[in-house]
Amino acid sequence: MADAERLFTLHRQGVFRYLCRVVGRPETAQDLTQEVFLRVSRAGVPDTDDVGHRAWVFRIARNLVLNHVRDDARRGQAVALLDQAAPATQEVALAIRRAVDALADVDRDVFLMRESAGLSYSEIAAACDLSVEAVRARLRRAREQLRESLDGPMRTGRQGLIAIRGIEAGES
Amino acid sequence: MTDHRDIVEAFADAEPVEAAELSAALADADARAHLLDVLVLRGLIGDARPMPAAGVVAAARAPRWGLKLAAAAAVVAASLTGGFAVGRSMPAASQARNTAIVVSGDQNAAPAPTHVIRLENGVEWNERSGGN
Numbered sequence: 601m602a603d604a605e606r607l608f609t610l611h612r613q614g615v616f617r618y619l620c621r622v623v624g625r626p627e628t629a630q631d632l633t634q635e636v637f638l639r640v641s642r643a644g645v646p647d648t649d650d651v652g653h654r655a656w657v658f659r660i661a662r663n664l665v666l667n668h669v670r671d672d673a674r675r676g677q678a679v680a681l682l683d684q685a686a687p688a689t690q691e692v693a694l695a696i697r698r699a700v701d702a703l704a705d706v707d708r709d710v711f712l713m714r715e716s717a718g719l720s721y722s723e724i725a726a727a728c729d730l731s732v733e734a735v736r737a738r739l740r741r742a743r744e745q746l747r748e749s750l751d752g753p754m755r756t757g758r759q760g761l762i763a764i765r766g767i768e769a770g771e772s
Numbered sequence: 773m774t775d776h777r778d779i780v781e782a783f784a785d786a787e788p789v790e791a792a793e794l795s796a797a798l799a800d801a802d803a804r805a806h807l808l809d810v811l812v813l814r815g816l817i818g819d820a821r822p823m824p825a826a827g828v829v830a831a832a833r834a835p836r837w838g839l840k841l842a843a844a845a846a847v848v849a850a851s852l853t854g855g856f857a858v859g860r861s862m863p864a865a866s867q868a869r870n871t872a873i874v875v876s877g878d879q880n881a882a883p884a885p886t887h888v889i890r891l892e893n894g895v896e897w898n899e900r901s902g903g904n
Contacts, residue, residue: 692816715817736782
């Protein structure tokens with residue numbers, strides 16, 4: 601039980617971020633996060649290292665959210681919702697939401713486990729039953745697809761980074 | 773892993789990379805542009821959403837703040853009510869104090885003398901130097 605509590609403390613935020621990005625609704629992600637750690641406590645924590653524990657928790661989260669998004673009604677509802685994280689504007693948030701949803705399921709999980717939850721390649725590989733090289737390839741494919749889908753926001757972002765570099769160069 | 777894009781992606785993802793490979797990759801303009809894209813995409817996807825744990829903590833703390841505020845409000849209300857009640861229950865003292873103020877108007881009169889000089893006929897009262 602103490603191990604399950606420790607895993608909850610260590611991974612609840614990453615699991616929530618990952619689930620939130622997949623389902624698109626913070627309330628649903630909270631419910632699913634609770635369900636993940638309920639299952640963790642019921643199942644009993646396996647005897648492995650921290651990397652293995654993290655991968656195991658995210659494997660549970662992934663299985664849970666896959667079952668959730670297979671429900672067509674809920675899936676439609678999630679896509680229709682605007683993302684409240686609002687990286688820049690609601691339009692950009694919606695574009696991101698759609699672009700992420702357009703990824704293949706495994707590519708999306710690999711990408712979100714990396715970008716939203718911060719898992720390493722080996723942790724993602726263990727959580728998704730893939731090799732590290734497959735994770736690397738899917739991650740790159742997901743990024744390239746997102747880059748094409750988000751051409752406008754990406755261009756704006758590049759200009760922003762270049763502007764920041766210009767300011768820093770001018771100051772130094 | 774020989775592709776420069778793979779190397780800069782691994783670098784951006786905090787995966788182990790060979791220093792020489794990274795150096796070669798960063799010398800490649802295409803790989804640098806790809807690194808920039810990875811970072812921009814990360815910025816776009818970046819999740820600033822509040823965590824559920826924070827919500828739980830906030831919810832748990834809310835009653836405590838509520839209690840503190842309620843206690844402070846109760847103290848202020850008690851002070852105001854008590855002061856009002858005390859003021860209402862002591863009208864006589866208040867009037868007495870006003871009366872005393874009126875009476876104290878007599879104190880504006882000259883104080884009673886402490887030393888009386890009796891004037892006598894035939895005595896020169898003009899002071900002169902030398903004491904004569």
